[in-house]
Structure formats: structure tokens, C-alpha cells
Amino acid sequence: MRIMAVRLVAGAITLALMAYAWLAWERARDPEPITILERVLERGELRVITRISATTYYQTDKGRAGLEFELAQAFAHRLGVQLRMLVAPDLEAIFAALDDGEADLAAAGLTYTESRGQRYWFTPPYKDITQQLVYRVGTPRPDDLSEIGPGELAVIANSSHADRLRELRNRSHPDLTWAEDEHADSEAMLYRVWNEELRYTVADSHELSINRAYYPELRKAFEISGVEGLAWAFPRTEDLSLYNEAARYFTDLRLEGTLSTLLEEHFGHLGRFDYVGFRAFNRHVADRLPRYRHWFEEAAEEYGVDWRLLAAIGYQESHWDPQAVSPTGVRGIMMLTLDTASMLGVDNRLDPKQSIFGGARYFSRLLERLPEDIEEPHRAWMALAAYNVGYGHLQDARRLARQRGYDPNDWRVIRDHLPLLSQRQWYVQTRHGYARGWEPVHYVRNIRLYYQLLQRITEPGRRQVPAGEALGEPPLPTPPAPPGAPLPADPPAD
Secondary structure, rough: OOHHHHHHHHHHHHHHHHHHHHHHHHHHHHHOOOHHHHHHHHHHHEEEEOOEEEEHHHHHHHHOOOOOHHHHHHHHHHHEEEEEEOOOOOOOHHHHHHHHOOEEEEEEEEEEHHHHHOOOOOOOOOOOOOOEEEOOOOOOOOOOOHHHHOOOOEEEOOHHHHHHHHHHHHHOOOOOEEEOOOOOOOOHHHHHOOOOOOEEEEHHHHHHHHHHOOOOOOOEEEEEEEEOOEEEEEEEOOOOOOHHHHHHHHHHHHHHHHHHHHHHHHHOOOOOHHHHHHHHHHHHHHOOHHHHHHHHHHHHHHHHOOHHHHHHHHHHHOOOOOOOOOOOOOOOOEEEHHHHHHHHHOOOOOOOOHHHHHHHHHHHHHHHOOOOOOOOHHHHHHHHHHHHOHHHHHHHHHHHHHHOOOOOOHHHHHHHHHHHHHHHHHHHHOOOOOOOOOHHHHHHHHHHHHHHHHHHHHHHHHHHOOOOOOOOOOOOOOOOOOOOOOOOOOOOOO
């Protein structure tokens, strides 16, 4: 009996071992499929297809930049992999890269549409926009699509704009016609309208806002859509592992406030458009800036500040007029007070070199004077505000913010508290009293805009595809982000 029991146990063990060996063999022969997210992690690289534009991705003299780049870079860092940006020549190539598996996702300022939603997964939107019909000042402004004649309207092929026009034609404008350009991008279409090669086009609201700074005669005739969302696109497969991770990423960005900071950085400073002001700026860049640029560059090198930021300050102060004099007695390109000039060793405020170097020295001192825990670029915007309204009033606004439970190191917060200094119920609580607190808010907004314009004007390579990133081109090695690197983000604008 005991022998039989031993034999039964031995047989059971043998059968179990055989079953385990068979399962292991089957698993080796037919392993479980790897998920898209696991494939990205195993590869150690996130492949993102994008396009070159001022609102998505571009090259600067300091490296790669753009909203989509910063979002993708932070997402790759979150995954612990390197980022490989692939630049597509047009929208068709973007979607083809998703279809063919050349890219893991598309981050290219894409709008969700019903037709696109049938082919791709879209993350929750990260920015709201509208589609706008664009015309040039001096040409007829239509009030409705029915006023647009044959040959007058063109849009980008395979775009959400083309989808929307088809929808409107089917619904209410059967006679509407337009052309679709397979090779142009949004900025090229806007340029064609500005250059009077084309009567009308359609652009997303944020793209028009940015490009009006360079083509100030462009105008919105009317909106052809309601509010729509920009989002990332993924291949529409049953494997949602990478998509779900991206959706969680955007949710976290929104909850942390990082997304709003990025959007403010890239779009918040545009503010109200000043047609006359931009025409004057472009004219002064051509006829005034060349006389003083070398001094801005020399002062910037000495004090460790971007020369274009110093030039933007000078333009806001005096329009680069060395003989400028205000009713309050401030003078010169950088509009220094007599006391400030004396403190800085400037004995002739109307001398452009002395004024520029004095202004650079003063701005540098304000940067150094601010508390060390204020990070860039919040630090720069607060120093600009102090340049305008005075360091004491800036600190008053920071104290008010702290008293009310807000972060005094965040420019968005200070931007909202500076105007309180003009209201008695608030300025009586401060050390330095009343100030026209709305002035530094507009001051900083204007300088940020002039700074952005100067960056674009002086960096002709911004529209070039970085080496190794054209679709189909072998990649260049990309250094990984340092451990614990924060999401690249500038503070908001006004």
C-alpha cells in the first residue's frame, strides 16, 4: 500500500514536470505579444512625428524649441527614454508615418476631426482653438462663405480646414469651392495671403495670432468652426498602452499647472494686436537697430543677458531713439532716471553706448537682487517689472500674493497682483504705497513680444529641419535628459 502511494506521488510529480516543460516550450515557441509601450521602453527611444512651424517645432541658435517639442521631450523623460523627433514635409506624411509604424505618435498641432477620429486615437486636447477665415487689409472682407468666389480660397491638403470646408459645403454652401495645396504649410499659406498671391485661406486661431506679428496686415474675417482641440494622434489599434500613458501624462500636466504655464509661455504674451505698432517695429528693426546692435551685443556679453532681450527693453523704452526724453525726465535709449544713471556711472544719458550699457547693468543688478528661489524665466519677467515700476513695488506685489496664499515666485501670480497696487484697499497694506500696477504688466508683455520677434528675425534657421530629423533620414544620437530634469517651461505671459 505504501509502495503504491509512493508510485502515485512520483507519477503525479512526473506529470506536473512534463506539463510545466510543455508550457515552457509553448511559451518559448509562441511568446506573449509585447505591447507598444513595452516596445518603446525596450527600444529606449520615443519616435515622434511633427512639422516645422512657430507653434509646433523649430530650431533656434540655442537648440530645438517649440511647444510640441517641449511636451514630447517631457513625455520621453517621463518614460525614461530618449526622444527622436521626425520632421514630416506635410500632413499626409505625418499620417503615413503613423500608418506605417515609422512613428509612435504625432505631435504636430493636430486638430481632432470626425474623419481623423475614425483612423486614429487622439489624446484629450491640450489647447482650444478655432478655425478662422483669413484675409488681408485692403482686400474685400467677406461676411460669409457665400461671398467667396472661385479661385479665391485655398487651404492645406489633408488638413482639418479642408475637412471643415467639406462639411460646410455639404450642409449649407453647395457652391463653395477651394483649392488644396499638398506642399504648403500654414505659415506659407498666410504669407501668400499677405503677399496678395491668394485672396483667402483658413488658419487656426493661434497660428494667425503668432503670424500677425510678422504679417500685420492679416485679419480674421470670421470663424468657420466652433471651439476645437489640439491633441496628439496615435495609430488606432487595440493596443492602447502608449496612448493611455500619454493621456495620463496630459491629465497630470493639467492638474500640476504645468500645461497652463507652457501655453502661457508660447501664446499668452500675444495679447491684443497693435497693427500700427508692429508696422513701426518692423520699420525700426530695419533702419534703427543696425546702428546700435553691436552695443547691445557687447553689453549682453558683459552682463550675461541675451542681447535681443536688452534690445527689446530699449525698444519698449524709446523705440531705439537715443534722444528720447519723457515728461518725467528719463532719457536715452534705455530711459534712465538721473538718479539711476548716477548710480550706474552713466554721465551722459543721451549717449547711446552709455545708455545701453547702463540699462544692461541695471537689469543685471535687478536679476541678482531678486531672491534666489525665483527660477528662470519667472526671474527675468519680474526683473523687467522692477525695471519699470521699481523693485520696492514689485516686492509689495509679492508680499500681497504671499498673504493671499499664492506663490510669490510665479510671474502669473505677480502679474495678477501688480494692478492691486493702484487700489487703495490693497496699497495701504504695502510698504511703498500706490503704484500704477497695470503698467509693468503691459510693459513685460510688450517686451516679451518684441523679444520673440527679434529672435525670429535674427534666427533664419528656425524653419530648417534639424540634422538627422527629416523623415526617412538616419537619426543622430540624442543625449538623454539628466535625472530629475524638470519639464522645460517658461512662465506665462500677459
